[in-house]
Amino acid sequence: MSGRTWRTFGALALGASALGAVQPRPAPLPEIGASIDVRVVNVEVVVADWRGNRIEGLKAGDFRLLVDGREVPIDYFTEVREGQAVAGPGAAPAAPAAAPPSPSPIAAGPVGVSYLLFIDESFSLAAYRDELLQRLEDDLQRIGPEDRMAVVAFDGHKLDLLSDWTGDLDVLRRTLRDARSRRSQGIKRLVDRRQDEADQTLSSLEDWYPEPPYSLHEEVQSAVEAAAAAMRGISAPPGRKALLLLTSGWVAPSAYSPYVKPFDGRLPSMADLGTPSDVFEPITGTANLLGYTIYPVLPPAPVAETNWTDASRMGPAPLEEHGFISSPWDLGVNETVTYVAHETGGVPIFYSLRQSALARVEKDTRSYYWLGFTPEWHADGRNHGIRVEVRRRGLKVRSRSGYSDLSQAAQRSLRAENLLLFGNGQDVRQVQVETGAPQRSGILSVELPVTLVLPADLLTPVPVAGGYELRARLSMTSLDRWGGKTDHRNMALRLKLPAAPGPGDLARYRTRFKLRNREQRLVFAVQDEVGDGQGRAEVDFKP
Incomplete structure (x- = not known):
């Protein structure tokens, strides 16, 4: 040269x-x-009645937007109905703005969705993971001309970008097929879990308390941080963003589990508590920071007590062996994924033979209200709580729970x-x-x-x-x-x-x-x- x-x-x-x-x-x-140069914070809001039916045709005046408990004006308002933006009148600011208002975040017309698929291979059993990925591949025709998808996998040690953002269905099909050939660590996690639950059973029979399963919960923390890194590491797409979190279950340790001795001369301290907000803040905080709605996708959960390989069984297996939520671990998984979804405005998606995960996420992200407001940026790095209310009675609202004040x-x-x-x-x-x-x-x-x-x-x-x-x-x-x-x-x-x-x-x-x-x-x-x-x-x- x-x-x-x-x-x-x-x-x-x-x-x-x-x-x-x-x-x-x-x-x-x-x-x-700290602070960001974007002046408008956008909040996606889903409104439904007590039966779960979506409510259409609401106006900006039907909503109350509260930031840190104080009502703020809704500067921009758009209804997205079946993937089409219907521009609506926004509420006027409480006081004249010192600068011209920012442009509306959505123009009338088609609105795409960017789906980030995170495959947690550290907890997923290969057979269940492959079935879910096959269902996703079969449903890729739901990806419209305005949509795109990226695929990231985490094997317990490192992140792999399997596909960057693309709307090419052939590329996505090849990516999902290749993902099914990757190794999974789920069987190892299941063995660890069986050992933990066996220790708990033993502790109930003897005056003995097992050591906490630190390795298992450290693996949960690793997967949580990896999912947050995937959102932060991949280029940020415009518009509506959804994270499909494919895992077989994350659980935060509880202070009231058998690993804590409640009668050991002390009450459980805050250090013993493993609340979802503490353990899963990296993923919920990053999602709210970047505008992702999280949809945890869970396959049937194998339980530690299953003995389907035992040829000596003479009778039918109990219900918990068929993946019903029955064990403390499964209840913990249900609590965790519900919390993670709720904090970002999403819903957990449990395995179903009738409808695939992509179909349910696509349905959930096609109709919503987009509220925009202009906060006072202070570049102080603080997190601010968001709550959306509807002035009409009997309606339920789902939205993200906060935003962060970012800097350049x-x-x-x-x-x-x-x-x-x-x-x-x-x-x-x-x-x-x-x-x-x-x-x-x-x-x-x-x-x-x-x-x-x-x-x-x-x-x-x-x-x-x-x-x-x-x-x-x-x-x-x-x-x-x-x-x-x-x-x-x-x-x-x-x-x-x-x-x-x-x-x-x-x-x-x-x-x-x-x-x-x-x-x-x-x-x-x-x-x-x-x-x-x-x-x-x-x-x-x-x-």
Whole structure:
């Protein structure tokens, strides 16, 4: 390649902070907070009577929108009826706006839905998962011209993007067929659960309390964080968004389970409580943050007491062996998925031979009301509660429960998560990366020289004294061989050039990173601070 090459040495800001030990499970996601440049918050609202029949024809004046318990004006109002937006008059603001109002979030006409399918292979039994995926494939004709779908799988250690957003039914069919051939960890989770329930039975017969099943609930937490990462990592589509959460059950530990000794000289403390709001906040908070409605999709739940392989059975099996909700675990799963769905305005979808999950989600997302309001953005990172009420009696309302006050920095963090996790997008440029000889920097860590070779036209040159400067945000994370990752680190990347770069020019940016001395893959993301350029690079590190 012809062109000039500039060499710049970066500061050691990122290299000075050691990456934490990479675990086989995803690390907790970095916190997002502050403010966003979008002025309107949109709330999808489903209204039904006591029989569950949808109510059509309501106006903005029929609703009360409360934020943190205080009523706020509804600035924009649209009814979506059978996938078609019917523009309706919005309520006037309580006071004149200082700036022109933002455009209506929906134009009259067809309204599409973006379905993100998350396949939790860490808890799903392969046979049940495959049956659900086959039903989804058979129902793909429900994906309309305005709709799209993306598919992500989590095997207990790493996320795989099986398909980015697409409305191509042939691509989606191939993706779902390939997903059915993937390995599942559900049988291992079932064995763990049987052992846990056997310990509980033993504890009821003897004066003995088993140790809490920390490993099982840690796996639940890993899957929860992976689902949140999938929403944050994939590019955000416009319009209505639905997360189809395909799993065989997540349960939060209870303070009143057999693992807590209620008569051991103390009452259960808050530390013992594993409430859904604590355990599942990563997924519900991320869904409300990005505007996803969650629809948990559960297959028939095999129970630990089943003995369908026992040839000595002389009589019919009890009802719980056929997947009826009867055990404490199944009751916990039901409570969990109901909570997760309710917090985001969705509903849990249990296995049915009559109607597939996609058919029910498609039906639920075709008719609703879209309410928009303009909050006062303070860039403080706070979460705010949302409650929608109908002024008419006897009607039930379902909607998301809150929103977050985001910043531009948080938006950049979302884009960095997308680049680091999936690296998808036609506008993502490949960046070359070179590594030098590592130098020991402690008992378990090393310093690794790294050089990023950037196409100079990836970044927008800014005139400065003495030449030009390229300004970017550099993010980096580390993946182990199981796919577990660290929180991503960020730093400002500055490249000072004596002249404006031209086509074919390269810029070499050198820095050092402090790493754990173990085999891992380093992933880098570069985002232009001035323009829209973004690049990605990967390199394997072997001690």
